[in-house]
Every structure is written in C-alpha cells, then in structure tokens.
Amino acid sequence: MTCRRYVIACEVDDYVAKFAQNCFAISPHGQKITVEVAPALETMKKLADTGISFDLVFIDADKKEYIEYFKLLLDSSLLAPKGFICVDNTLLQGEPYLPENQRSANGEAINQFNRFVAEDDRVEQVLIPMRDGVTIIKRK
C-alpha cells in the first residue's frame, strides 16, 4: 500500500478557496495541500468512491451536515482503521444543553450530532471543553 502525506481541503466558496490557495502557494509545504471547491459532502463521496483512506479528518463546515459527514466517513473506508476525526464547535456556545425550544438550528444540529456519535459503537470519543468545543473521535 502506498502511504502519502497530503491534505485535501473542502471549500464551497470560490473566493475563500483562491485566498487559501494563494497562501499555500508561498508556503514551503503548500504543495501538499489541494483545495476541492464544491460542497464537502460531494467531494467526500467522490473521494470515498476512489477507495482512498485518511488517518485524520477535520470537520468544520455546515453544522447541519455533520451527521452526514460522520456517517460517510464510518460507512466507507474514507476514515482508516484507528483513524481520527476532529470536529469543531461541538459545544456551540452551550446550545446543545439548552431546552429544545431555545436552540438555534445549528444548536439542534450539534445536539443531534453529539448524541449520534455517543451512540455509535464503532467509535470512541471525547468532547474537549475548550473554547467552542472540539470532539476527538477514534475509529475502533
């Protein structure tokens, strides 16, 4: 098996993608980073279809799609055995802990995501209460 060290970034906004690519172009390690401009789920499905696996995935895009990102990573070989997922904003200003009728749409999405991960036996996870919350998930 070939093991290569690189990063594929998913970005839906063309302006943001170009800005990042310009920064990577002048970085000594920039050539290891590719930016795919499309909704993250679309890019992830294409990558999954190629059979590629990643040791580390960082999730920080559309909160309402977090469960779909997680399912795709675990249901395919996109996340390698014993691979890690780091998920940003899993405390979302404490909203998941508010009564249901006081949560925003993103607060409710994060609440459902946190429960979904906690109930999935394929993973171990820890939610680190740092700033807006980061969850580290390991595929068993």
Ligand SMILES: C[S@@+](CC[C@H](N)C(=O)[O-])C[C@H]1O[C@@H](n2cnc3c(N)ncnc32)[C@H](O)[C@@H]1O
């Ligand atoms: C909070 S920022 C990410 C910041 C970055 N992770 C960092 O730490 O610097 C969220 C980014 O995700 C992008 N984004 C939002 N929804 C997306 C989606 N469905 N697919 C891909 N990118 C998305 C936004 O355009 C924005 O640039």
